[in-house]
Amino acid sequence: MIDKYEDPFIKISSMIGGDEYLKVARSLLKAQDATDEEIASSTGLRINMVRKVLYDLFGKSLITGVRVKDERKGWFVYRWRSRRDEVENFIDVQKQKIKERLQQRLDYENQSEFYHCGNDDCTRIPFENALDFFFKCPSCGGVLNLKNNDKLKNSFTRKIDEIKQDTRN
Ligand SMILES: [Zn+2]
Numbered sequence: 001m002i003d004k005y006e007d008p009f010i011k012i013s014s015m016i017g018g019d020e021y022l023k024v025a026r027s028l029l030k031a032q033d034a035t036d037e038e039i040a041s042s043t044g045l046r047i048n049m050v051r052k053v054l055y056d057l058f059g060k061s062l063i064t065g066v067r068v069k070d071e072r073k074g075w076f077v078y079r080w081r082s083r084r085d086e087v088e089n090f091i092d093v094q095k096q097k098i099k100e101r102l103q104q105r106l107d108y109e110n111q112s113e114f115y116h117c118g119n120d121d122c123t124r125i126p127f128e129n130a131l132d133f134f135f136k137c138p139s140c141g142g143v144l145n146l147k148n149n150d151k152l153k154n155s156f157t158r159k160i161d162e163i164k165q166d167t168r169n
Pocket residue numbers: 117118119122137138139140141142
């Protein structure tokens with residue numbers, strides 16, 4: 001299990017991929033510059049799983065790999081190291097992405113008025129389309145009425161504000 005005092009690098013790894021990521025991240029912090037084989041033996045995870053996690057973390061810039069020659073075996077291996085300095089940046093980028101998605105949804109809600117027949121199984125219909133259907137629901141035939149979307153808009157706005165406040169400092 002992970003608690004709130006855990007290192008941010010471990011926390012974020014665990015959030016990305018769960019238990020396997022948590023184990024690999026802990027192992028990396030315990031022994032920097034470990035190879036995939038060393039991580040596999042210290043975590044008890046299969047080597048393929050360890051590699052999958054490492055490549056994913058590497059792709060997200062949360063770890064670096066240095067290619068070095070294994071003198072014993074005579075071939076090259078990668079030694080992996082966590083980039084704890086990148087964790088905050090990674091979190092900021094994720095927040096930014098979420099904020100943009102919320103903003104797009106809010107813009108969509110602001111751009112149009114929506115009509116609905118009141119039937120839970122039917123979807124909302126933007127004004128332009130409702131007009132085409134003569135305000136009759138295309139799925140159930142019910143009458144389309146203007147549906148207030150203030151609640152939805154407010155909840156998007158609130159979430160966006162939360163993220164803004166969170167990232168200000
Ligand atoms: Zn309907």
